[in-house]
Amino acid sequence: MKKRVHAVAGTLGLTLITTFFVASVLVEVGGDHDAIASVKTLILYGICVLVPSMAITGGSGRSLMGKRRGPRILGKQKRMIAIAAIGLGVLTPCAILLQRLSAENDFGAAFTTLQAIELAGGAVNIVLMSLNLRDGLLLTGRIRRRRSSTTGVA
Numbered sequence: 271m272k273k274r275v276h277a278v279a280g281t282l283g284l285t286l287i288t289t290f291f292v293a294s295v296l297v298e299v300g301g302d303h304d305a306i307a308s309v310k311t312l313i314l315y316g317i318c319v320l321v322p323s324m325a326i327t328g329g330s331g332r333s334l335m336g337k338r339r340g341p342r343i344l345g346k347q348k349r350m351i352a353i354a355a356i357g358l359g360v361l362t363p364c365a366i367l368l369q370r371l372s373a374e375n376d377f378g379a380a381f382t383t384l385q386a387i388e389l390a391g392g393a394v395n396i397v398l399m400s401l402n403l404r405d406g407l408l409l410t411g412r413i414r415r416r417r418s419s420t421t422g423v424a
């Protein structure tokens with residue numbers, strides 16, 4: 271049960287952040303200012319789901335870890351610290367400011383800079399969360415690591 275909660279919360283977090291990223295890019299490329307402002311408001315609501323889901327992922331991951339250690343678990347733990355720091359320290363403030371600026375129809379240099387920072391931080395978190403998902407599936411044996419053809423080392 272705990273494992274299921276962990277996997278669902280982690281996958282939900284990854285799905286949400288990927289959706290925010292894709293929606294931001296698509297609306298920047300093809301949307302008008304009203305559409306951008308709507309997406310920025312929806313992202314703020316989404317963050318209200320993302321933050322608890324990541325807290326549940328971290329808490330349940332810690333509890334699943336118990337006394338187990340090892341490079342894969344340590345890697346997940348370190349990545350989670352970076353994910354939380356980027357999420358709370360960079361992405362959330364960017365999302366709040368971008369929503370405010372877009373609601374005031376201010377799409378100047380500040381908006382562009384914050385948008386670039388948000389996309390860069392979002393891309394890093396998508397990679398880190400995907401690696402945590404992969405390592406989780408490796409830990410539970412749902413997927414197997416492919417053997418290297420040159421060294422024969424797993």
Ligand code: HEM
Pocket residue numbers: 273274276277280281283284327328330331332334335343344346347350353398399400402403405406407409410412
């Ligand atoms: C974005 C963050 C994370 C995601 C997306 C994620 C995802 C997953 C997934 C999909 C599984 C496999 C569940 C299954 O096969 O039923 C898993 C297992 C696991 N995760 Fe995470 N995880 C994350 C963070 C963490 C953290 C921070 C820890 C703690 C260090 C952690 C510890 C574990 C452990 C120990 C397992 C194996 C459970 C077992 O073998 O019973 N995870 N994770």
